[in-house]
Amino acid sequence: xxxxxxxxxxxxxxxxxxxxxxFIAPALLAILIFFFxxxxxxxxxxxxxxxxxxxxxxxxxxxxxxxxxxxxxxDPLFWLSLKNTSYYVILATPLSIAVSLSAALLLNSKLxxxxxxxxxxxxxxxxxxxxxxxIVWRFIYHPKFGILNYFLGLIGVNPIDxxxxxxxAMPAIVIMSVWKSFGYSMIIFIAGLQNIPDDLYEAASLExxxxxxxxxxITLPLLAPTTLFISIITIVGYFQLFAEPYIMTxxxxxxxxxxxxxxxxxxxxxxxxxxxxxxxxxxxxxxILIITVIQFKVQKITSK
Amino acid sequence: MKKILLYSFLIVTSVVTxxxxxxxxxxxxxxxxxxxxxxxxxxxxxxxxxxxxTLFTRLNIARNFFNSIFLSVVxxxxxxxxxxxxxxxxxxxxxxxxxxxxNLLLVNMIVPSQITMLPLFLMLKSVGLINTYMAIIxxxxxxxxxxxxxxxxxxxxxxxxxEAARMDGATDFQIYRKIILPLAVPILVTLxxxxxxxxxxxxxxxxxxxxxxxxxxxxxxxxxLMLEHTRDPELMMAGSVLTIIPVIIVFLALQRYYIKxxxxxxxxx
Numbered sequence: 001x002x003x004x005x006x007x008x009x010x011x012x013x014x015x016x017x018x019x020x021x022x023f024i025a026p027a028l029l030a031i032l033i034f035f036f037x038x039x040x041x042x043x044x045x046x047x048x049x050x051x052x053x054x055x056x057x058x059x060x061x062x063x064x065x066x067x068x069x070x071x072x073x074x075d076p077l078f079w080l081s082l083k084n085t086s087y088y089v090i091l092a093t094p095l096s097i098a099v100s101l102s103a104a105l106l107l108n109s110k111l112x113x114x115x116x117x118x119x120x121x122x123x124x125x126x127x128x129x130x131x132x133x134x135i136v137w138r139f140i141y142h143p144k145f146g147i148l149n150y151f152l153g154l155i156g157v158n159p160i161d162x163x164x165x166x167x168x169a170m171p172a173i174v175i176m177s178v179w180k181s182f183g184y185s186m187i188i189f190i191a192g193l194q195n196i197p198d199d200l201y202e203a204a205s206l207e208x209x210x211x212x213x214x215x216x217x218i219t220l221p222l223l224a225p226t227t228l229f230i231s232i233i234t235i236v237g238y239f240q241l242f243a244e245p246y247i248m249t250x251x252x253x254x255x256x257x258x259x260x261x262x263x264x265x266x267x268x269x270x271x272x273x274x275x276x277x278x279x280x281x282x283x284x285x286x287x288i289l290i291i292t293v294i295q296f297k298v299q300k301i302t303s304k
Numbered sequence: 305m306k307k308i309l310l311y312s313f314l315i316v317t318s319v320v321t322x323x324x325x326x327x328x329x330x331x332x333x334x335x336x337x338x339x340x341x342x343x344x345x346x347x348x349x350x351x352x353x354x355x356x357x358t359l360f361t362r363l364n365i366a367r368n369f370f371n372s373i374f375l376s377v378v379x380x381x382x383x384x385x386x387x388x389x390x391x392x393x394x395x396x397x398x399x400x401x402x403x404x405x406x407n408l409l410l411v412n413m414i415v416p417s418q419i420t421m422l423p424l425f426l427m428l429k430s431v432g433l434i435n436t437y438m439a440i441i442x443x444x445x446x447x448x449x450x451x452x453x454x455x456x457x458x459x460x461x462x463x464x465x466x467e468a469a470r471m472d473g474a475t476d477f478q479i480y481r482k483i484i485l486p487l488a489v490p491i492l493v494t495l496x497x498x499x500x501x502x503x504x505x506x507x508x509x510x511x512x513x514x515x516x517x518x519x520x521x522x523x524x525x526x527x528x529l530m531l532e533h534t535r536d537p538e539l540m541m542a543g544s545v546l547t548i549i550p551v552i553i554v555f556l557a558l559q560r561y562y563i564k565x566x567x568x569x570x571x572x573x
Contacts, residue, residue: 019397019476019477020397022476023390023392023393023476023480026390026445027387027390027445027451030386034424034445035412037423038419038422038424038427039419041426042422045422106314111306112310112311117318118318120556121321121322122317122318124321125324127501128325128548128551129548129551131507131523131527131547132522132526132543132547135544136324136325136328138530140327142537145339147327147344150342179324188566240416240418242418243507247527261418277422281418281422284416285416288416289414
C-alpha cells in the first residue's frame with residue numbers, strides 16, 4: 001500500500017463520521033421532536049394547571065408545584081383505576097403465561113407433525129386489530145344472544161351478564177386479552193424451549209425420570225430467564241390497558257373496568273384537564289419503571 | 305393413542321381460538337337482526353352482502369379504508385428509510401458519543417408512549433396539524449425499536465464489503481443504497497410488517513389526533529360506529545372483517561419474517 005492510498009483511507013474514515021451524522025440525523029431528529037421533547041414537556045405540564053382555558057390562552061397557565069400529584073393521591077377515581085388495572089394485571093399475567101407456556105410445550109413436542117398450522121391458529125389473534133376483535137368479543141359476551149353463554153348453557157351454566165355485571169366485566173376483559181395476546185409469549189417460549197439441549201432430557205430419561213420430573217427440574221429452571229422476560233413484557237403491556245374497556249364497557253359498569261390509561265385519556269382529552277392528565281401518565285410511567293428495575297435486579301441475582 | 309389425544313386437543317383448542325373469527329365472518333354475511341336470536345346461529349340462513357353494502361354506501365367506509373392503507377404504507381416507507389439509515393450508522397460507523405447515544409435510546413424504550421400524547425397533541429395543534437394525515441405520519445417516522453432491529457442485523461455484515469466498496473470510490477450513500485439495503489432485505493421486511501401492522505392497528509393516537517369522520521382510520525371509525533350500532537352485530541362484524549382481512553393477508557404472506565422478528569426482539573439484552 002503506498003502513502004497515497006493510505007491517505008485516501010484515512011480521509012474516507014474522517015468523512016465517514018460526517019456521513020454517520022447524516023445517516024442518523026433524520027431518525028434522531030424525529031425521535032427528539034416527537035418523543036424526547038414531548039416526554040419532557042409532559043413532565044413540565046404535570047406541574048401546571050393546564051386546562052381548557054390555557055388551551056385558548058397560554059397566559060392563564062400557572063405552575064402549581066406538586067398539586068396535581070397531591071390531588072391524584074386524594075382522588076378516589078384514580079385509586080379505583082389503579083386498583084382495576086392492577087386487578088386486571090394480576091389476573092391476566094399468570095393466566096397468559098400458563099396458557100402460552102402450555103401451548104409452547106405442546107407445539108415443541110417431538111411426537112407431532114403439522115405444528116406450523118396449529119402455531120398459526122394460536123398466533124392469529126395476536127396480529128389482528130384490537131379494536132375489531134374487542135367489538136367481536138363484545139357480541140360474544142352478549143348475555144342473551146352471545147355464543148359464550150350459549151356454549152356455557154350447553155354444560156348447564158346459567159347465563160352470565162359478562163359485561164353488565166361489575167364482578168364479571170373485568171374477568172371478561174381478562175379472558176379476551178389472554179386470547180388476544182398469548183400467541184406472542186408462546187412464540188418466545190418456543191424459542192426458549194428450542195435452546196434447551198436435548199441430551200439433558202435424554203440423560204434424565206436414562207436415570208428414569210418421568211415427564212413431570214423432567215419438566216420441573218430441566219425445563220422450568222432453564223426457561224427461567226425467558227419466563228422473566230415474558231412476565232415483564234406482559235405486565236408492562238397489560239398496565240397500558242385501554243382499547244378493550246374503551247370498546248367493550250366504556251369503563252363501566254360502575255367504573256369497574258376504568259383503567260389508568262382510560263382515566264388519563266378522559267381527563268386529558270374529554271375534560272381537557274391536561275396538567276392533571278399528565279400527572280396520571282407519569283404515575284403510570286413510574287409504575288412501569290419500578291417493574292422494569294425489579295426485573296433487572298432479579299436478572300442480576302439469578303445470573304450470579 | 306397418546307398421539308391421537310394430543311392431536312384432538314390441538315385441533316379443539318385451535319378451533320376454539322379461531323371461533324371468534326369464524327363467527328365474525330359468518331355473522332357479517334347475515335341480514336339485519338339475524339344474529340340477535342337464541343340459540344345463536346353459526347351460519348347465515350341466506351348469505352347476503354347487505355352489511356358490506358351499508359358500510360360502503362351509507363357509511364362511506366371506503367374513505368376510512370383508504371386512510372388506513374395510505375397511512376400504513378406511507379409510515380412504513382418513511383420509517384424504513386429513516387430507521388435503516390440510523391441502524392446502519394449505529395452498527396458500522398465510529399462517531400463521537402455513539403455508544404452513549406445508543407444506550408440512551410435503548411433505555412427510553414420503556415417509556416410508555418401514552419406520556420407523549422398530550423404534548424404531541426398541543427404541539428401539532430399549535431401548527432395546525434391535528435386532523436391531518438401529517439399528524440400520524442410525522443409521529444411515526446422513526447422509532448427506537450426499528451433502529452435497534454436494523455442495527456442488530458447490520459452488525460453481521462462484514463466490514464470488508466464496505467471497505468472494498470469504499471476503495472472502489474463509492475460514496476457513503478451509495479454504499480448504504482447498493483450494498484447495505486440489499487443485504488438488509490430480510491430485516492427490512494420484518495420491520496416493515498411490524499410497522500405496517502402497528503400503524504394499521506394503532507388506536508389511541510389516531511383517536512386523539514384525527515377528529516373528523518372522513519379522516520378516521522378503520523379502528524377509530526369502527527369504535528365511533530359502535531356508539532350508534534350497539535344493537536347491530538351483523539353490521540359491526542362486517543366492519544371488523546374489513547379491518548382484520550388486510551392484516552391477516554399481510555401476516556399470512558410474510559409470517560416467517562414476522563415470527564423471526566418477535567424472536568429477535570426478545571433477545572435485546
